[in-house]
Amino acid sequence: MMRLFGLILIVAGGIFIWLGVEEGLATWQRMDKVEEVIGQLARYDPAPAGTEGFIPVVKLSVPDGGTVEVKLPPVDRPAAAMGVPVRLVYPPGRPDLAQSGDLVAIWSPSALPAGGGFLVFLLGFAWLTAPRRRPEDLPRLPWFVRAGLLAAGLAVTVLAWLEYQAVVDTLGRFPHSRGEVVGLEGTAPVVRFTTADGVSIDYVDHTVEPGAFQPGERVTVGYSKSDPAGARIERFWDVWSTPATLGALAAIVLLAALYAASIRRGKPRDVPKPTALP
Helix, strand or coil: CHHHHHHHHHHHHHHHHHHHHHHHHHHHHHHCCCEEEEEEEEEEEECCCCCCCEEEEEEEECCCCCEEEEECCCECCCCCCCCCEEEEEECCCCHHHCEECCHHHHHHHHHHHHHHHHHHHHHHHHHHHCCCCCHHHCCCCCHHHHHHHHHHHHHHHHHHHHHHHHHHHHHHHCCEEEEEEEEEECCEEEEEEECCCCCEEEEECCCCCCCCCCCCCEEEEECCCCCHHHCEECCHHHHHHHHHHHHHHHHHHHHHHHHHHHCCCCCCCCCCCCCCCC
């Protein structure tokens, strides 16, 4: 059981390390080419119909003396005062494609899975290579540790299920369509798709990383019936990353709880009595 659990941890850790490194390399290539500018928070716009939150709008100056407004990812509520400086990055010569330059926002999608996967990998390696011991040789964990592991596993399982249902609900409320990248506006893909009503829509998707798609690629598009031009490309990992991560964590914690519950102090082994010499 201990060896199997260690092997599962190694495989899970390796998968998350691979995902984090792949995302990190893409981020590094993207950040190596961008330009940096400081803009000012201009206002918060309401999120599109069917969604909640606010969209920060940042105003920045461009080399020709004009100004450009860019929209950042939605937030739950306004958290900064108007006029505060905001660090932005954008592809060379395209300030209209500026995105948040916050280092945490830029690197956390790669650092979190890579760092967490590395810790899980080390834990699995330690368990896999640990000396095999008889059940009666293993210390029985206190009841509150075993109960805590079980409660934590069940709690994470509930969170994973709630996130799964939230994704399913979102996918059900927002129609999907197959689209095609028909061009590039700077580094952002121009996507063409047809709504359920038969209307052809072309839009520029600024939600994906620059250079992620090339003309001719087929993509899955999610859109709002009230605002189909506000569609976005939906990739598997973008949609399912949260419930998948919580589900994997829940499985690891529940396996740890199962292993802890299986350790029982056995009867002491009979020690042979020394034979008296004649």
